[in-house]
Amino acid sequence: MTIVRISNDALARACGADELAAAFERKGHEVQRTSSWGMHWLEPLVEIDGSGFGPATLADIDAILDGSSTKAIGTIVEHKFIAGQQRLTFARAGKIRPTSLEDYKATGGGIGFRRARQLSPEQVLEEVLASGLRGRGGAGFPTGIKWKTVANTPADQKYIVCNADEGDSATFADRMVMEGDPYALIEGMAIAGHAVGATQGYIYVRSEYPDAIRTLDEAIKLCAEIIAPFRCEVRVGAGAYVCGEETSLLNSLEGKRAEVRAKPPLPAIEGLFGRPTVVNNVLTLAAIPHILEEGGSSIYDKLGVSRSKGTMPIQLAGNIKHGGLYEIAFGITLRELIYDIGGGTESGRPVKAVQVGGPLGAYIHPDQFDIKFDYEEYAAADALIGHGGITVFDDTADMGAMARFAMEFCAAESCGKCTPCRIGAVRGVEVIDRIRAGGRDLGSLEQTPQMHNMPKKARSQDEEIQLLTDLCETMKFGSLCALGGFTPYPVMSALRHWPEDFKG
Numbered sequence: 001m002t003i004v005r006i007s008n009d010a011l012a013r014a015c016g017a018d019e020l021a022a023a024f025e026r027k028g029h030e031v032q033r034t035s036s037w038g039m040h041w042l043e044p045l046v047e048i049d050g051s052g053f054g055p056a057t058l059a060d061i062d063a064i065l066d067g068s069s070t071k072a073i074g075t076i077v078e079h080k081f082i083a084g085q086q087r088l089t090f091a092r093a094g095k096i097r098p099t100s101l102e103d104y105k106a107t108g109g110g111i112g113f114r115r116a117r118q119l120s121p122e123q124v125l126e127e128v129l130a131s132g133l134r135g136r137g138g139a140g141f142p143t144g145i146k147w148k149t150v151a152n153t154p155a156d157q158k159y160i161v162c163n164a165d166e167g168d169s170a171t172f173a174d175r176m177v178m179e180g181d182p183y184a185l186i187e188g189m190a191i192a193g194h195a196v197g198a199t200q201g202y203i204y205v206r207s208e209y210p211d212a213i214r215t216l217d218e219a220i221k222l223c224a225e226i227i228a229p230f231r232c233e234v235r236v237g238a239g240a241y242v243c244g245e246e247t248s249l250l251n252s253l254e255g256k257r258a259e260v261r262a263k264p265p266l267p268a269i270e271g272l273f274g275r276p277t278v279v280n281n282v283l284t285l286a287a288i289p290h291i292l293e294e295g296g297s298s299i300y301d302k303l304g305v306s307r308s309k310g311t312m313p314i315q316l317a318g319n320i321k322h323g324g325l326y327e328i329a330f331g332i333t334l335r336e337l338i339y340d341i342g343g344g345t346e347s348g349r350p351v352k353a354v355q356v357g358g359p360l361g362a363y364i365h366p367d368q369f370d371i372k373f374d375y376e377e378y379a380a381a382d383a384l385i386g387h388g389g390i391t392v393f394d395d396t397a398d399m400g401a402m403a404r405f406a407m408e409f410c411a412a413e414s415c416g417k418c419t420p421c422r423i424g425a426v427r428g429v430e431v432i433d434r435i436r437a438g439g440r441d442l443g444s445l446e447q448t449p450q451m452h453n454m455p456k457k458a459r460s461q462d463e464e465i466q467l468l469t470d471l472c473e474t475m476k477f478g479s480l481c482a483l484g485g486f487t488p489y490p491v492m493s494a495l496r497h498w499p500e501d502f503k504g
Helices: 010-014 017-026 058-066 101-106 111-118 121-131 143-151 173-180 182-196 210-227 246-253 282-294 334-341 375-380 399-413 424-436 461-478 482-486 488-497
Strands: 003-007 030-034 046-048 051-053 072-075 159-164 200-206 231-237 277-281 311-318 324-329 351-356 389-394
Touching: 003 017, 010 017, 010 210, 017 030, 017 058, 046 058, 101 182, 111 182, 111 282, 121 143, 121 182, 121 282, 143 182, 143 277, 159 182, 159 246, 159 282, 173 182, 173 210, 173 282, 182 200, 182 210, 182 231, 182 277, 182 282, 200 210, 200 246, 210 231, 231 246, 246 277, 277 282, 311 334, 334 351, 334 389, 351 399, 351 488, 399 424, 399 482, 399 488, 424 461, 461 482, 461 488, 482 488
Parallel strands: 003 030, 159 200, 159 277, 200 231, 311 389
Antiparallel strands: 003 046, 046 051, 051 072, 311 324, 351 389
16 A cells, blocks of 8 residues: 555645545555645645655556656655755645644644743743844734734733735745644744733634635644643634735724724734734744744844845746745845746746736836845835735736736725725726826816816826826825835836836
8 A cells, every 4th residue: 555645735626636635545545635845836746755746637646656657756855846945934845734733743843832931921032033034924024023012012911813814916825834834823823922921813814715714723623722821713804805904904803894094003002902912924923933943043044135034935926837835045036036946937938027026016027037035125126025926927918907907906905994095096097098098188078067177188198107107106105004005016117117018
């Protein structure tokens, strides 16, 4: 009897992993459902004695078993895509059964939590500060400073909230942690609770992640006694993109309409139910056990560049040959990620643009591909790292249409709290349409009382472009949250680098 390992990841299952596993079992072999290695272009990936075969189909089973399969990729850990990584957050990816406490402990799980409990809360805070860990959700705010603020704010109850509302395009690292290594996230939350004096945690997951929700619920039940007195619960969101913003998420958790709150007060001082609250995303909290296991200054502080310390799980998606998750220290270039690791476009056509940071990230031109993956370098280039999602486009992409989509997306997802976002995005779609139509003839429009004193002459395309630029500046600096504030990044970068795509 052969032991066959097949991922239980949602992407692998969508590609036929369940049917494949059932077929191996019918042939009398033991099947272990594991976490995903993150080589998504090879899913479903079958592993036997450390060797991989993929993407596997039902027709490949006999050839895999007798060693004649043409889909053999060799020893998985020696594969170029895996061997070149520096996996800390995803150290167990592909190696464990997600809810097996036995597997988790056998691979070092729980060491960080036990060490944290031997330290005072103040010592744990110092470890996190020394690591240089910054929030992996997009803003890049120093995690230790946020925790210290919560710890120093007196209250009868404090909370740890995990923002697992992963809604950006090309992002799936949070899902992979929740589905593949849930105890790492729970352990990180429990360590945070010890550090700041919180006894209750909530994981806010979008409803589109049923596999993650089921896995987390099971894992929480199995480890409840281990992490006591810290308690953890899953809360399911309705899928609103704006709930990725921390204050909107908190309102949703409280049963209110998902609207952004004005700051101050910060959630670290008045967060969930008005109490001091740590709000971190999945990747941030899942990094904590490794930091506490080895000591803050011995891992993260020695990896990365400048103020961007540690590793970043980078997600490669879009029109790319080798899509998947690649965890590496900060400092790698886009050129390396796209060509050396991603293999270029799946279509085989030239890369035209790369969007980094989700649907509100800037479009990066090929001339900028030597930019290093570093928060400050991206900020200097008027771009965002965000959650580490990379979407690749080939030369058939219409960047004018992509800029329009950014405004349309913002208009659809706005919570409506502030005017720049609520109305600016709608006007943005209209202005881009006029630019692509070559300008606007005001005299041809039906007159309204508001238009009585407006000039009747046509507005040129250049004037419409200036109007779009002014509108984007207003949204960037006048919006309450990053939804309206970041929408100008894809719009202006597309206009700046591909003006010809706005000619209609």
